[in-house]
Ligand code: UDX
């Protein structure tokens with residue numbers, strides 16, 4: 001029986017291993033983590049992450065061929081294939097601060113593998129890492145090998161949160177990078193055999209190590225670039241009277257461009273896009289390619305611009321001040337169908353409004369008060385460390401209350417910001433909400449989910465990203 005161990009029971013490791021266990025009954029899969037509470041949650045009724053369909057998969061396999069454990073060394077020792085899916089935060093100090101990936105957790109995982117292994121292993125890079133990390137890991141392992149043979153593979157994960165199970169069941173492709181030696185090719189084949197149990201062979205691509213590592217950064221950069229492109233257009237649409245949804249639709253009909261990932265928004269978030277682009281930028285700079293670095297930097301600059309533009313639009317519309325005014329925040333997660341708040345645009349928007357002394361009442365169906373308070377107190381880039389290594393529990397932000405209902409959040413508010421595209425926000429009783437708000441009542445839709453005409457009929461002043469402006473907003477001073 002093949003044994004797999006995955007180090008890191010997070011958003012990537014957990015769902016990926018659960019699906020491997022489901023699809024490969026003859027493989028024993030152990031997911032290990034240093035976080036005791038995270039492993040306890042994976043073994044309990046309330047899984048540590050919210051992901052549609054994940055519960056069913058875990059329930060079917062847990063205790064049969066899927067195990068969650070903190071006994072890292074035992075499972076690494078026993079495994080034939082070890083996936084490494086640990087955090088790779090952005091460095092906050094030292095060389096490359098604010099850009100380079102911090103490989104501390106990776107290095108410590110590699111050293112531990114070298115310490116406990118007594119048989120040959122295939123070590124698989126699963127978390128996104130800078131190009132040439134595999135080489136560094138290979139060096140750590142071979143210099144500490146004591147006669148054991150290691151093969152390093154890069155097998156980046158392309159799942160998106162909220163659709164992780166669907167993406168894992170039916171991936172566009174599985175990418176496996178390895179050494180071009182006979183041993184390297186044998187290791188690639190061993191991992192191919194795992195995926196081939198449910199993924200059609202023509203969707204399993206093999207490349208050299210560096211191509212696999214760079215493809216992951218490139219894919220995320222291309223996806224983020226589409227969003228920044230459409231968001232840049234949204235600003236121009238507002239200035240000219242074009243409608244960004246109509247523009248996206250028309251542009252996306254070109255089969256060379258395609259319709260996906262053209263949804264204008266308050267900005268992209270998530271644990272990958274910004275981090276991976278910063279990393280790409282750093283790699284370009286280190287390789288003497290400043291023009292290429294600047295090209296990709298612009299994708300992040302437009303994303304920051306879009307979040308600022310949203311806050312400025314809101315404040316200028318509300319008579320240039322939100323001081324002491326209650327603003328309802330609907331949605332805090334970085335996208336719908338997840339409770340994940342890593343790099344969510346909601347953090348920057350909320351911090352912007354708090355900077356102008358607004359009072360915020362926040363509702364998200366999947367994010368806890370604790371998480372929101374933590375997010376609003378942590379410094380940039382501090383989120384991506386295991387919880388026990390994060391700064392001490394921050395004190396609550398007093399101007400913020402977190403509620404469990406959109407009607408409660410909007411009661412007596414002056415304005416509403418929609419920051420996540422949760423389906424339930426489309427069908428709220430906006431007449432009831434309007435009746436309970438201060439007047440004039442504003443809606444700022446950062447995700448284009450509301451029916452603008454209907455809300456204007458009710459009496460709201462509505463701003464929706466990239467849509468023709470409400471006459472009220474046209475009269476307000478231009479925003480930066
Ligand atoms: C373009 C648009 O495709 C067309 O829709 C519009 O109406 C006019 O402009 P055209 O300039 O005729 O058409 O050719 P196109 O096939 O788009 O190529 C433009 C340039 O891009 C060429 O120099 C081509 O060699 C280059 N190109 C295209 C690449 O370098 N790489 C590619 O992947 C595609």
Ligand code: UDX
Nearest residue numbers: 157158159160161261262263265268269270272334335
């Ligand atoms: C992304 C990649 O899609 C995935 O392949 C990779 O493995 C990890 O990073 P994820 O961050 O989970 O996945 O979600 P994604 O659906 O890509 O959304 C990222 C952000 O972009 C979200 O904030 C989303 O709201 C935003 N977005 C997405 C838009 O603003 N407009 C769009 O058209 C699409």
Ligand code: ADP
Nearest residue numbers: 008009010011012013033034035086087105386
């Ligand atoms: P991702 O979204 O890439 O899955 P997460 O932050 O959700 O990232 O998960 C990474 C997990 O890796 C965390 O649960 C963290 O506790 C775990 N981790 C980090 N370093 C180690 C290590 N050396 N050994 C075991 N687990 C680790």
